[in-house]
Amino acid sequence: xxxxxxxxxxxxxxxxxxxxxxxxxxxxxxxxxxxxxxxxxxxxxxxxxxxxxxxxxxxxxxxxxxxxxxxxxxxxxxxxxxxxxxxxxxxxxxxxxxxxxxxxxxxxxxxxxxxxxxxxxxxxxxxxxxxxxxxxxxxxxxx
Numbered sequence: 657x658x659x660x661x662x663x664x665x666x667x668x669x670x671x672x673x674x675x676x677x678x679x680x681x682x683x684x685x686x687x688x689x690x691x692x693x694x695x696x697x698x699x700x701x702x703x704x705x706x707x708x709x710x711x712x713x714x715x716x717x718x719x720x721x722x723x724x725x726x727x728x729x730x731x732x733x734x735x736x737x738x739x740x741x742x743x744x745x746x747x748x749x750x751x752x753x754x755x756x757x758x759x760x761x762x763x764x765x766x767x768x769x770x771x772x773x774x775x776x777x778x779x780x781x782x783x784x785x786x787x788x789x790x791x792x793x794x795x796x797x798x799x
């Protein structure tokens with residue numbers, strides 16, 4: 657049985673939890689962010705993937721939407737089936753959110769939650785996850 661103060665207990669087994677973080681967290685969510693970081697999950701962001709790609713090859717890598725989607729697609733389909741993750745800074749656009757939904761469907765997977773941790777995420781992306789019933793307001797978790 658999960659502890660009462662475990663913010664992520666309702667998302668199912670920790671190893672299979674799939675979370676995206678929308679927006680830029682501020683100091684009010686430090687406790688939440690520490691708990692997210694402590695989960696034994698892969699933490700992924702386009703910036704992290706870009707840094708590793710740049711270090712492997714010479715020249716600069718593009719930062720446009722197609723390049724971001726290509727990098728995230730490579731990561732997504734290379735990971736173990738049903739492995740949990742925490743995604744930050746992605747999806748950053750409604751197109752990316754819809755493409756990500758297609759990837760999840762292709763692997764018969766589902767997100768555990770989309771947590772809005774602060775400002776910075778386009779309203780269309782927030783609304784997309786609200787309509788899907790996946791949006792969790794971080795203010796309710798940050799206590």
